[in-house]
Amino acid sequence: MTMCEKNETLRDYLFDELPAGERREMELHLNGCAACSVELEQLRVTTSMLKTLPDQEIPQRIGFVSDKIFAPSLFARFVAALPKYAALAVSAAALLVAFNHPAPQVKMVVQTSAGVDVSKQLNEAVSAAVRQAKAEDAVVLKTALDEADLKHQREHRMLAVTLEQSMEVLQKRIGVMTQLASLETPQNGAGQ
Amino acid sequence: MKSLLLIGFATLCFAASEPIVSLASLKAVEASINDKIQSNINDPYDLLGTARGTYVEGYGALFTFELNLVNQSPLNFSPFKQTISEEELATLHKRKTHKVEGLKDSMRGLMLNASKSLPGLPANEHIVMEAFLFNYRWETTRGLVHRVVLTAEKQKLLDAVNHHETGAKLAALFTEEEL
Numbered sequence: 319m320t321m322c323e324k325n326e327t328l329r330d331y332l333f334d335e336l337p338a339g340e341r342r343e344m345e346l347h348l349n350g351c352a353a354c355s356v357e358l359e360q361l362r363v364t365t366s367m368l369k370t371l372p373d374q375e376i377p378q379r380i381g382f383v384s385d386k387i388f389a390p391s392l393f394a395r396f397v398a399a400l401p402k403y404a405a406l407a408v409s410a411a412a413l414l415v416a417f418n419h420p421a422p423q424v425k426m427v428v429q430t431s432a433g434v435d436v437s438k439q440l441n442e443a444v445s446a447a448v449r450q451a452k453a454e455d456a457v458v459l460k461t462a463l464d465e466a467d468l469k470h471q472r473e474h475r476m477l478a479v480t481l482e483q484s485m486e487v488l489q490k491r492i493g494v495m496t497q498l499a500s501l502e503t504p505q506n507g508a509g510q
Numbered sequence: 511m512k513s514l515l516l517i518g519f520a521t522l523c524f525a526a527s528e529p530i531v532s533l534a535s536l537k538a539v540e541a542s543i544n545d546k547i548q549s550n551i552n553d554p555y556d557l558l559g560t561a562r563g564t565y566v567e568g569y570g571a572l573f574t575f576e577l578n579l580v581n582q583s584p585l586n587f588s589p590f591k592q593t594i595s596e597e598e599l600a601t602l603h604k605r606k607t608h609k610v611e612g613l614k615d616s617m618r619g620l621m622l623n624a625s626k627s628l629p630g631l632p633a634n635e636h637i638v639m640e641a642f643l644f645n646y647r648w649e650t651t652r653g654l655v656h657r658v659v660l661t662a663e664k665q666k667l668l669d670a671v672n673h674h675e676t677g678a679k680l681a682a683l684f685t686e687e688e689l
Contacts, residue, residue, distance in 0.1 A: 479647055487644070490558040490576070497560045498544060 322353045332361050529565055531630040536563035536571065539624045543575055543639075546620055553609070556581040558644050570636030570664065571628055578644040579609040599650045606645075609654050610688070613641060617660050619686060625667035633665035659687040 324347055330336045331344045348354055515605045543561035548554070559576030566572060580602060616637050626635050631637070641658045645651045670680055 477647070483647055487556075487558065487578075487646075491556070494557050494560050501541065501544075 322351050322357075324351070324354055325357060328354060328358055330359060332358060332365065520524055521535055529567070529630075530632070531565040531571055531628055535628050535630060536565065538621075538627050539563055539571070539573060541621060542627070543573060543620055546592045546616055547575065550616075554581045555579060555609075555613070556644070559642065565631070568635070570638060571624070571631055572638040572640070573624070574640045574642065576642040576644060577613075579613065581647075594648060599648075603650045603654065606643075606654055610643075610658065614658060614660065614686065617658065618680065621660060621662055621684070622667055622671050625664050625671060628664070631639065631664050633668070634663065636663055655688045657687075657689040659689070660687040661687075666686060 324344065327336065327340070327344060330339060334341075336344060348358065532669055540561040540563050544557065547557045547561075556578035557575070558578060559574075561573050561575040563571060563573045582602070621637050621639055624639075625631075628637070638659065640660075640662045643654070643658065645654055645656070666683045669675075670683055675683075
């Protein structure tokens with residue numbers, strides 16, 4: 319829809335700010351201009367929606383982040399920066415240690431005081447847990463599959479029985495029609 | 511002469527063995543039952559077995575037929591429609607239960623007419639009408655009637671016709687069984 323040249327005066331019309339003559343002229347224009355009518359309707363909707371919003375008090379003072387009142391104190395700034403300093407200190411210490419001592423070969427096997435291989439135990443425990451979880455899952459899955467299978471069989475049987483019964487009914491209906499037709503035929507023949 | 515006597519004796523024997531209730535009269539009653547069952551246009555029954563009549567000597571005339579109280583498509587439950595809601599089942603059950611009484615009314619009327627259509631039937635003998643009611647296996651059949659049997663003595667039926675009896679007095683003439 320193209321914009322009409324009178325579009326600009328629509329707001330004045332809506333807010334009843336047009337002189338009587340122009341207002342009348344606008345009303346006549348609106349009768350014939352679809353674009354302006356639509357625009358006016360949208361303006362009305364917007365106005366009515368705005369009117370539904372609750373009135374709010376204008377704040378007495380607007381504060382800016384740059385105001386001194388919001389500036390943190392020296393102590394607060396120190397506390398806030400503490401993690402940064404700590405991280406820097408740890409990094410520096412690590413660098414020092416790294417340069418002074420070459421990295422030792424990491425041995426993954428952890429020995430306890432009794433000499434038992436903990437990682438082996440851990441692996442076995444994890445394997446056992448995984449095996450148990452798999453076994454449980456398998457049981458759950460099997461149960462679900464069995465139930466689904468049973469349900470399917472039941473539905474299949476039900477459908478088969480119903481179809482069989484439906485066929486039986488159709489046969490009976492055909493039988494009835496045949497019998498009735500055979501009863502009527504001699505009578506019709508007799509009438510001719 | 512001897513042969514003539516033999517023929518005469520054989521004729522008498524055959525005449526004696528001929529049923530007192532004629533096949534034609536039984537067929538007339540059968541036809542009236544079939545017509546009546548099929549005449550319910552607004553909520554028709556589904557006639558699945560035409561009426562069969564027989565005469566049991568010394569007891570009376572028996573008529574049986576099979577129908578579904580609600581005329582429904584056999585494909586109501588099919589590969590294309592594999593579920594029937596509880597609501598549909600309940601509605602069907604209700605309709606069937608409701609229609610049993612209407613069927614019994616129809617049967618009573620048919621038996622009254624049959625009493626006039628069976629002239630050979632002795633007055634002290636009975637007219638029995640049995641309706642086998644068909645239900646699909648997917649239906650809720652609990653509480654549904656499977657067979658309706660009405661029995662009445664012919665003479666009582668004739669009296670009821672002659673006196674134009676209706677209502678409870680008429681219903682009292684019939685022995686009803688719902689199985």
